[in-house]
Amino acid sequence: MKLLITGGAGFIGSHYVRTRLATPGPGPHITVLDRLTYAGNRDNLAPDPRLTFVEGDICDPLLVDDLMAGQDAVVHFAAESHVDRSITAAADFVRTNMLGTQILLDAAARHRTPRFVHVSTDEVYGSADTGHWAEHQPLAPRSPYAASKAGADLLALAAHTTHGLDVVVTRSSNTYGPYQYPEKIIPLFTTNLLDGLPVPLYGDGSHRREWLHVTDHCAGIDLVLHRGRAGEVYHIGGPDELANSELTTLLLELTGRGPDLVRHVADRPGHDRRYALDSTKIADELGYHPTVPLADGLAATVAWYRDNRPWWHPLTPRHHPTLATG
Template sequence: MRILVTGGAGFIGSAYVRRALAPRGAAQPPRITVLDALTYSGSEANLAPVAGHPGYTFVHGDICDPDVVDQVMAGQDAVVHFAAESHVDRSIDGAGPFVRTNVLGTQVLLDAAVRHRVGRFVHVSTDEVYGSIAEGSWTEDAPLAPNSPYSASKAGSDLLALACHRTHGLDVVVTRCTNNYGPYQFPEKVIPLFVTHLIEGRTVPLYGDGRHRRDWLHVLDHCRGIDLVLHGGRAGEVYHIGGGTELSNRELTGLLLEACGAGWDRVEHVADRKGHDLRYALDDSKIREELGYAPEVSFTEGLAATVEWYRTHRAWWQPLKEGGRPR
């Protein structure tokens, strides 16, 4: 199987590629082409473990460039589309790059996939497209009500992908996940930001009173869910992928402080983010019942392993915090 992975040098995309190309007995690994623009949060260092794999090809290019996309789309059996601008705070500061990459870039990819008659297009999205939910959880048919420029751009790309299925017959499947964590995550996100700050002896910034709630999903469980959807999901459908561990930001902060041997004196309460959604929660019973999905990494074990990874990979994250590239 030939798979084009967009954004494959980023956090989740690189985890997907590393997992897909890992040895699995007699199973034949796919042939993967990674297309990545290598913006601030993407690095070929994230793909170093598979750099010499015979089934791996890297192309440095922008999903908004129709010529590059047309070249890499030719001959592909499937697309797994991770490429996106994804940091809410950055989208509040300036929405333009988010609209360009997340909306226009997705449309360029869809157009090329239709031209080249790609067999399946997996569009990777987020729970943030639904807005905030006070109690209960969203099912896949819940209305979209995004509250940030980032989530609005992702909602737009979701709708474009599903419209392409209905209009052109492209085999599109959309996944929406909860908050990911794990190794190689860019240190602007809360877990790697807090862990690396604590390792450096710095304080950590907790928004407001820390009551905002999120469900946490290990990146490898997310990748397992995406693979299940790639091979068994129904065309034109949306599938939720959850982790099953809901915590307030204050509860998460307490766990990170404990894991790093620090106290609450290292926490600095900062002004809340504009339009900050209070709670996200996905009902993932559809993927569990149809495709047999279940998270395998417990949050306790996954968080401990993640903290240890950042503790032992300072050469990877410290240059990023200084505006450079991993060593």
């Protein structure tokens, strides 16, 4: 099987690539296309004869067309993904997340690529006061990041209707684990606390998120790649919902720090209060169930950052802006 993985040097994409290459047997041949922005790291991928790495931009139509030829499937991770950055640089998010996705879809349609998995986010639904969103929930994004991802989702699903392209969309909960660039709440707070530095908690800390370990996220994507129904959306939800203040308490405990390092900072504009996904569809159709409890996954993640300071320390200038939640 020949796979084109966009954003494969980033956090989730590189985990997916490492997992696929670790599968016993000959495995797939994987081509990774990654622009190596601040959040992409070539060192996330070890050399492997089944891996071809291409540094390039999904917004480059000639490059994308060349790489798409002969692929059996695309798994599209590449995205600008941090909400805070989108508030001050929205055009970058529209360019990569929407234009880049459309260029990939156009190339896949021309080459009749057998399957296209578009990886998205729960943030496209806006904020959920109660209950859990099913896949038919109307989209109501409230940040430039979420709006650009919602637009990309619609472009992907439209390519299925218009061109008959075999597209499947996944939307996941907040994902955490090793190799995550230290701007989202878990790696940012963990690296700050390991260095004995304060952590910036937005508002009163009551914003709630579901948490999904990257291993479970990638397992769900792989199920959708191989068995998902064309033209469908699948939720890959996390098993644990916490307020950001509760998550902060867990990180303080795991790093051996006290609450005196917590700094409550002004909330960001349009900050969604809660995300919550109903993952019944992927469980019933594909047999997906997350396997990593938050307590275990969080402890392992903090241990990874403690043991891998040379990976993250060069990425963390000690005058962090207020980057507190995903």
